[in-house]
Amino acid sequence: MKQVKDVIIIGAGTAGLTALREVRKRTDNFLLINDGPYGTTCARVGCMPSKALIEAANAFHRRHAFEAFGIRGGERLTVDLPFVLRRVRKLRDDFVSGVLKATESLGDRNLAGRARLLGPDRIDVDGSRFQAKRIIIATGSRPVVPDSWRSFGNRILTTDTLFEQETLPPRIAVVGLGPIGIELAQALSRLGIHVVGFDMARMLAGMSDELVHAAFADLLGREFAFHMESAASLSETPDGIEIRSGQIRVVVDQVIAAMGRRPNIDGIGLETLGVELDPRGMPPVDSATMQISDLPVFLVGDANGHAAVLHEAADEGHIAGFNAMAEHIQCFKRRTPLGIIFSDPGIAKVGQRFAELDLSSTLIGGARFAGHGRARTAERNKGMMRIYASMANGRLLGAEMCVSAAEHMAQLLALAIECKLTVGELLRMPFYHPVFEEGVRAALKKIASKLPSDRKPDLAVCDSIQSEALD
C-alpha cells in the first residue's frame, strides 16, 4: 500500500475539478483519477457544443423575420452544415483546452485510469491500490442508449458522437424530448434537417405547467413534427431506420438518442461501502454535505443523479472538496432551483415547479408576450410566463416560462426567490422601458391585484418623514 492520500478524487469533470480547487487550498497530498477523455461533459459534449450549434441554427432561422423587418433576400440564404459542425468543434476544442489547464501541472497526482472502490478508504486503479482519508466520487454520467439499439451502429447518435459528424443526413429522429432532445431537435430542424421527435412523457422539455407547455408545444409544432406519450421502436430498412410508434411509421437516416443520462456508478464498487443502495444502485447522499451516509466518501455531480446541470455539479464539488478537508462536516444551503433550456423561445423553470405547488394556497400571475411592446418591435413576441406566489404572504415561489429572454428573466426571478422576496418587494425594483422584464412585472402585478396590498403603489413609502397636511 502506497502513501495514504488526504483526498482521492475520482473523475476530472466539473464536479471533480471544483472539488480539487477546494482541496488544493488545504493540502498537496491528493490524487485525481480520471477514466476516459479529459475535459468536462459540459465543454466536450454538453452545454458548449450544443450552444454553438444552436446559435448558428437560430441565426439562420432569424431570416424568417426578415420580411417583417423589410430585409430582402433572406430566402436565398443557405447554411453550410459541415462548416457549422467544424465551427462547433473548433469552439469545443477551445473550451476543452481551457478545462485541461486545471490538470496539466499535477504530475503524478493526476492518474489516468479506471478507479474501483475497495471500501470507504481505499481504491484500486487498474491493479494499483491507493488509500485515502477521504474519497470524492465524481464519475459523471453517460447518455442512455437502449442495448437493442447498439446493432444500428452509427445510425444511432448521442451527444458523444453528434458533434463529431462531418455532416448530417437529411432525415433525423430525436428520441427523447427532454432539455437536451429539445435543444438538438430544434437546432437541427432550423439547420434544414427534416426532424421528427418522440417522447414517452406528456410534456416537452420536462415542463410541468400545462399552460406554458401548451404555448411552447404550439410554437414548436410549427417547426417540426413530434409525438408525445409515444414509445418508439426502431428497425433497420434498406435506406435507414424505420421508427414505429402506434400508427406512426417514419424512416430516417439517423436517430439521436436523447433519453437522458445515466450516472456512472455501475462497476465502481459502491457495494463495498457497507451502506444500503437503492434499486438504481445509488447510496444515500446528503445534498447539504455531499456525504454518503456517515462515511468519509462524497458523491457529487451527475454521478449522484441529483441535478445534472453544471452549476449544481460545481457546487457539489465545492461542498465535497471543502468537507473532505474540513475538521467538521459542514452543511451548506443549496441554491434556488434553476433550469434553462436554450430553445427559441427559451424555456426556464425557477424555484418550485408547478407540479410541486399546493394550488389551494398559491396565486399565479401570467403574462403573454403577444402584445408586449419591446417583444413586438423585435418580432419576438411569442410565448408566455407564469409566476407562482404564496397566497398567505405574497412570497415568490417559482415560475415557468417559454419566451424570448427567458434565461435572463429566470436569472432575475431566481435572485428574487433566493432573497425570499414577496411580489410587492420585487415590484419595487426599477423596470426600464422597453425591456422584456416588463413582462415579469405584468405577471407580478396580476398576483399583486389578488393580494390585500393591491391599492398600494409599488414604491416603498419612506419610514420616517411624513409631511404636514396641505389643507
Added chain:
Amino acid sequence: MKQVKDVIIIGAGTAGLTALREVRKRTDNFLLINDGPYGTTCARVGCMPSKALIEAANAFHRRHAFEAFGIRGGERLTVDLPFVLRRVRKLRDDFVSGVLKATESLGDRNLAGRARLLGPDRIDVDGSRFQAKRIIIATGSRPVVPDSWRSFGNRILTTDTLFEQETLPPRIAVVGLGPIGIELAQALSRLGIHVVGFDMARMLAGMSDELVHAAFADLLGREFAFHMESAASLSETPDGIEIRSGQIRVVVDQVIAAMGRRPNIDGIGLETLGVELDPRGMPPVDSATMQISDLPVFLVGDANGHAAVLHEAADEGHIAGFNAMAEHIQCFKRRTPLGIIFSDPGIAKVGQRFAELDLSSTLIGGARFAGHGRARTAERNKGMMRIYASMANGRLLGAEMCVSAAEHMAQLLALAIECKLTVGELLRMPFYHPVFEEGVRAALKKIASKLPSDRKPDLAVCDSIQSEALD
C-alpha cells in the same frame, strides 16, 4: 369661475396619465388638459419607434456574423428603408392607440388646450379659467434645436420628425451622441446610411466609466465616424448641409438634432406660484413627494428635468397622483437609478455612476466578454462590464457596462442594489451555465477576491446543523 376641481392634471403623457390613474381611484372631480397631440412621448416619438427602427437595423447588421456561423448569402441581403419606416409608423400607431384608450371615455373632463398657471390653485386654458385644490404639471419635454438651425428647414430632423420620413437620404449627421443620438446614429448607420456623429462631451452616451467607454467607443468607431468634444457649426451648401468642427468639414443631406430634450416649462406660468425659480426657470421640487415647495402643486415627468425616462415619469405621476388626493403628503423612496441605451452591444448604468464614486473606498470588478463561453458561441463576445462595491462592507454600489444582454444584466444588478445586497450575497444566487450573467459573476468574484471573505464558498452555510467530526 367654474366648479372647483379636486385635481387638475396638465399633460396627458406618461406622467400625467399615471397621475390620473391614481387620482381616479379617489375622485371623479378632475380635469385633464393636454396641448398638442395625444399619445405619450414614449409611444409617439421616443422609446417605441426608436426600438422598432433599432431592431430592424440590428437584424440587418447581424448578417456580418453569418460567415462565422457558416451561413452563406448574407452579402446579398438588402434593406428596404421606406418599408422599415412604414413598419416603424405602423407599430408606433398601435402603441399610440393603446395609450389613447386612457383618455377616450373622459368626456368633458378631458380638455385639449394650452394651460397657463394663474397661481397655485387656478389656471387659464385658452381663455377659460379653472380652479383646483391640487394641480399636477406634467407638460413633458421637447427636443433641443438651436434657433439658428431653424432656417435649414426640413434638412434638420428631430425625433419628432425622423420617424415621419418616407425614406432617408444617403448622408446624415447626428449632432449630440447622448442616449438618443447613439441609438439613432447606430441604427441609421446599420441601415446603410453614411452617418457621422458630433458631441461636445468627452464620452459617448452619457457614460462615465473610462474603461467601459473606451470599449464602446472602439466598437462604435468601426461602424461610423464620430467626433467628440466637437462643437458643430452648420451652413447650407448647394447639395446639403456642411458641418464644420475644427478641421473637419462634412457635407450631409440631413442633420439629426439629438442634443437633449428641454422641459416644457416656459410660458406655463410657474412665476405665478410665488416660489423662487432657478436660472433654468425651474421651481424647487421634492423628488420624494413631487411637490413644488410647500404648494398644492406637483411637477412630474420630463417637465421637471429630473430623469427623462419612462419608468421614472410613471413613478412621479404615481406619487403626485397619490399625494394630490392624500390627506397628508406622503414621502416615497425612489428606485435604484437605472439607465439603458439600446445600442449594440447595449449600454447600461445602474446605481451610483462611476463619476459619483469615492474611489478610495470602492472596489471595482471588471469582466471582458471576449473569452466568455456563451458570448463566443453567439458571436457576441464584445464589450465589458464594471461593477462597483463598497470596500467597507462589500455592498454593491453600481455598475456600468457595454455588452450584449446588458439590459438584462442591468435589471439583475438593479434588483441586487435595490435589495442592498453585498457582493457575497449576490454570489449566492444560481448562475446557470452558459449564460451571459456568468460575466456578472466573474466581475463579482474579482471584487470578492479583494474582500476578507475571499476564502468562503459562495454557498451559504446552514445556520444550525453541524455534523460530528469524522476522525
